[in-house]
Amino acid sequence: MDKAIVKLENVSFSYGKNKVLEDVNFSIEEGDFVGIIGANGSAKTTLLKLMVGLLEPDKGAVYLMGKAIKDFKDYKSIGYISQNVRHFNPMFPATVKEVVGANLNTSRNFFERSRKKEEEKIYKALEIVEMGQFMDKKIGKLSGGQKQRVFIARALINKPKILFMDEPLVGVDLNSQDKFYSLMEKLNKEYNITLVMVSHDIGVITEKVNRILCLSRGRVYDHKPDQTICFDMLKEVFGNKMNILIHRH
């Protein structure tokens, strides 16, 4: 219980009359790599936003790092990569350095130039994701996978304890997906960062994470690493039209 870094107690949430989450209870512990899966519209993003406090639950309580979400102010300890970052205009005039540095000294003014120390921090964060040489490139000119890494670097710059990612792999090619997962492993194991990731791609994610939260009809089903995911559950989550094929490699 003490190790719980995120905790949801009886959380319900609705958009108008449409109840999307009902009595959700779970906790995420330090060091977990959690995958949140579910069909389109199963409120995966909503759940993520509730965890970080971008949305308030109608009922129930959310705790982040042991604090009620309303009192949580230690913004540096969390990293968040929203789905929206993918939708920015490729013409947006910003360099990789500006984007990653956005999370540092948010009160800095126009004329203060970034100090050497800051530049080093930015470079270090970019090095973790192997993007150091792209510091001065325009963000819109990078590929999907590269952009993704820049956003991860931005989230990493304050050395967070937990990283929340909303569908980080949409628009990223297969090769970059492999790189992405090895990066995640590095962050999880070497840097001790707890990872929470929303994905609709159940195939790959189930192999990589150590916990799966399955969202279905407003409820959350929790699977530990050593349990195989119940196929009936998957059918329920993804609808009855799903065929389950089991491959042996």
Added chain:
Amino acid sequence: MFSYEFMQKSFIMGIMIALIAPTIGYFLVLRRQSIVGDALSHVALSGVAFGMITNFYPVYTAMVFSIIAALGIEGLRKKFENYAELSLAIILSAGIGLASVLISLGNTQGILSYLFGSLALITDQDILLVIMLGIIIFLTVILFYKSLFYMTFDEESATLAGIPTRPINLFFSILVALTIAISMRIVGILLVSSLMILPVAASLLIANSFKAGIIYSNIFGLISVIVGLTISFYLDLAPGGTIVLSALIILVIIILLQYFRSKITKPA
């Protein structure tokens, strides 16, 4: 041309507006709210008409009307989250509807000068207002530069970085409203939003960083106003129109330059 007092005033006012409008426009365009300028300027028109009927100084009533509308847009934006542009269309319709009713009500013959801008009517009061507004806007952008950048790029993450996005958004909306109300003296209600958008569009084509983008927008705004005012003086043309056309020509030149450069660098 500077021997005329009204031209001196026009240039002071014009240069201030040339710096204010593209700065505010830069953030609007990048947040995909470039139509906000149009919506608010239509409301400003009803404010002008209201001022003329009630004998208040129309610039003041336009300011009040557009601030209310700007706050209305912020409010509606939350109601129609998935159709954010709908809130703009609603405010725009309300503004133009109210304006046409008010114009038909009373003594509003002077309204043309507000629609297309006019140099002869600039008062000392206008100059004082534009200088004050300019100071507020520049201080805001300078002091909140990083927050504004973060919010423009990714508002959700900015909120989670601890930036007070809501109050900054509200304050920014008010600045947009004030910019429109004061800029309409020279460029006119119908052309205000063009001066907020065109220099920015040109800047986006060449800027590689956020900071460079703001600086280019301001430079293009300044060139448009200086060239536009000079041409309008010598050829006796409407100042708003010449300013906006100058901004458009800058944009076209940059598009053409880019086109030819890509032709040269990419051998067939």
